[in-house]
Amino acid sequence: GENVEQHPSTLSVQEGDSAVIKCTYSDSASNYFPWYKQELGKRPQLIIDIRSNVGEKKDQRIAVTLNKTAKHFSLHITETQPEDSAVYFCASVEGGSARQLTFGSGTQLTVLP
């Protein structure tokens, strides 16, 4: 089955700086890569996603890049704010008819004011 590795496990940045979280996946047929943000005690919420036919996607301060050859994808957050502090999970869906998400181990992002 699919294996997703995520790093770093913790990341601290100064407010206004950028943050980058990286993930690798094992199944070359994987075709969907969402990112979820989970605040303490809350449910995971989708913040951005990318499909395998696209190399990059942006939504305001958030962007995701995908390198299919290397089988890795990254989350980029620019101009970080304290409210960006949360745990971020990457995930992937295997190729074919599979619909189940395999999640990475998570990154605790702390934005220092």
Place this chain on the structure above:
Amino acid sequence: SAVISQKPSRDICQRGTSLTIQCQVDSQVTMMFWYRQQPGQSLTLIATANQGSEATYESGFVIDKFPISRPNLTFSTLTVSNMSPEDSSIYLCSGETSGDGAAGELFFGEGSRLTVL
């Protein structure tokens, strides 16, 4: 987007008992899944809840321990049977809406935090 409600939101249970978690979606979803999240950990898929048929379980999870029902497109239940302290966790219901056959956005319920004494 779909809104998913779960209950109970939390419970404290005695060893050896069973608890059923209910999940209600405010609109029809194509797929429903149940995840487990240990404190400070990632999400692990327990099973896919199939409407009108037996759930599809992931490796390490079995029907006798985690029976699942999905009688229609908006409702599912997960039972944690014969609980032990190792079952203490957050259980999350999720639903996916996709109209084109490809994987779509996954929405999560608020989670049910179970503590087994």
